[in-house]
Amino acid sequence: MAKTKTAFICQNCGASYAKWQGKCNACGEWNTIVEEVVEKGAGSQPAWSRTRGGDSRKPQARSVDDIRFEKEERRLTGLEEFDRVLGGGLVPGSLVLLGGEPGIGKSTLMLQLALQANVGKVLYVSGEESEKQLKMRADRIGKPSNECFILTETSTNNILSQMEPVEPDLVIIDSIQTLYSDALDAAPGSVSQIRHCAAEFLQFSKTSGVPVILIGHITKDGNLAGPKILEHMVDAVLQFEGDRHHMYRLLRASKNRFGSTSELGIYEMVNSGLREVKNASEALLSRRGDSLSGNAVAATLEGMRAMLIEVQALVSTAVYGTPQRTTTGFDTRRLNMLLAVLEKRCGFRLGQKDVFLNITGGIKVDDPAIDLAVVAAILSSNVDTPVPKDICLAGEVGLSGEIRPVTRLEQRVNEAEKMGFERIVVSGHGPLDKTASGIQIVRCNRIEEVFRMLF
Numbered sequence: 001m002a003k004t005k006t007a008f009i010c011q012n013c014g015a016s017y018a019k020w021q022g023k024c025n026a027c028g029e030w031n032t033i034v035e036e037v038v039e040k041g042a043g044s045q046p047a048w049s050r051t052r053g054g055d056s057r058k059p060q061a062r063s064v065d066d067i068r069f070e071k072e073e074r075r076l077t078g079l080e081e082f083d084r085v086l087g088g089g090l091v092p093g094s095l096v097l098l099g100g101e102p103g104i105g106k107s108t109l110m111l112q113l114a115l116q117a118n119v120g121k122v123l124y125v126s127g128e129e130s131e132k133q134l135k136m137r138a139d140r141i142g143k144p145s146n147e148c149f150i151l152t153e154t155s156t157n158n159i160l161s162q163m164e165p166v167e168p169d170l171v172i173i174d175s176i177q178t179l180y181s182d183a184l185d186a187a188p189g190s191v192s193q194i195r196h197c198a199a200e201f202l203q204f205s206k207t208s209g210v211p212v213i214l215i216g217h218i219t220k221d222g223n224l225a226g227p228k229i230l231e232h233m234v235d236a237v238l239q240f241e242g243d244r245h246h247m248y249r250l251l252r253a254s255k256n257r258f259g260s261t262s263e264l265g266i267y268e269m270v271n272s273g274l275r276e277v278k279n280a281s282e283a284l285l286s287r288r289g290d291s292l293s294g295n296a297v298a299a300t301l302e303g304m305r306a307m308l309i310e311v312q313a314l315v316s317t318a319v320y321g322t323p324q325r326t327t328t329g330f331d332t333r334r335l336n337m338l339l340a341v342l343e344k345r346c347g348f349r350l351g352q353k354d355v356f357l358n359i360t361g362g363i364k365v366d367d368p369a370i371d372l373a374v375v376a377a378i379l380s381s382n383v384d385t386p387v388p389k390d391i392c393l394a395g396e397v398g399l400s401g402e403i404r405p406v407t408r409l410e411q412r413v414n415e416a417e418k419m420g421f422e423r424i425v426v427s428g429h430g431p432l433d434k435t436a437s438g439i440q441i442v443r444c445n446r447i448e449e450v451f452r453m454l455f
Helices: 047-051 080-086 106-116 131-141 156-161 191-208 229-233 280-284 332-344 368-383 409-418 447-454
Strands: 005-010 033-039 095-100 122-126 148-152 170-174 212-216 236-242 248-256 264-270 273-276 295-302 305-317 325-328 353-359 391-393 423-427 440-444
Touching (some): 095 106, 095 191, 095 229, 106 170, 106 212, 156 191, 264 280, 295 368, 305 368, 325 332, 332 368, 368 391, 440 447
Parallel strands (some): 095 212, 122 148, 170 212
Antiparallel strands (some): 005 033, 248 264, 264 273, 295 305, 305 353
């Protein structure tokens, strides 16, 4: 009988050491190294292989010209926002990891997917809730389905043994941190257990062609709990973001082997679950009656989707001597650069004033095309004069105070026209193939021209 092997593994990054030490050399964290069993005396075969009777075929090296490839159609779930973020639907045999803060709505989103998806049989495995709790949530969602099967289990051996009688077309695991394998003596949620359980489901998905979605917890730093290798093993990593005190939720892809990582899905939390937001611009723009200073509307892009966002700024005299620069949803360093341009090139004295900037809707934007809207909101608050309600802005601000053209301008103009804006301010240098007369295009070359035109 082989000897049981142990190792000292960091619970933060997954680094392995031969002996215990206080600080992890890989991630720099203290008191995160724990002794774990990495190999038992008797080897164990994965449960999926045992239920299939084992696979005696071994892979062989083949010439790339001899490999025959037939394009597999993606499986559309019927949830447009979810399919958009994945790049057009689920890929057969893919392993997807969904992460998010506690209480943000990960389980609700996946249960809606299990009840409403048009992919066939769905096996929803829960290690956190009972069958009655899931039934109550399913009744609240209000979408009964005979194709959704519930399994409350935390042992991967028992979960994988249920695959043959059910024969699911999609498997959802809630969550990977609650599962454990009999092949290891480590506790559920440890680095070795998470890595081993994910490897078993990876083998199952690649062997059977059934897509698997894993729900993962995140740490207080905002990173996915478990070893970093977990994100390398999966095919796609989705992030479910938002503020629990607000109704909008955002679904992004930080990794996607089968599609783009720049797409964005928007959901609204309602009593019956999560509702897809088709018109992002209407959701992100505030419905205010009176014009207020410090507000400007920008035309931005998230992936292939054009949408309008509202930028809010507040400029006030610094009370404590040192001016504050605070942003929400915008890069603080970018704000400091724009303030320096306004003071150096345009003569606006903002060095001794507090500047607070907010992107409404709880989203984070890194599109340089909103620079012009940020500048307009800051100047509007500084002179306490509102920006006209019928104006939208799209332009990048350079270090010399010039307004630079942005990409896919025609798509931004069409979105502004659709939302009822009468004028849009753009750079005077970029070409624009716009023939519609429903919106007036105002071209400006420098910030001073924008200031004179707005105020």
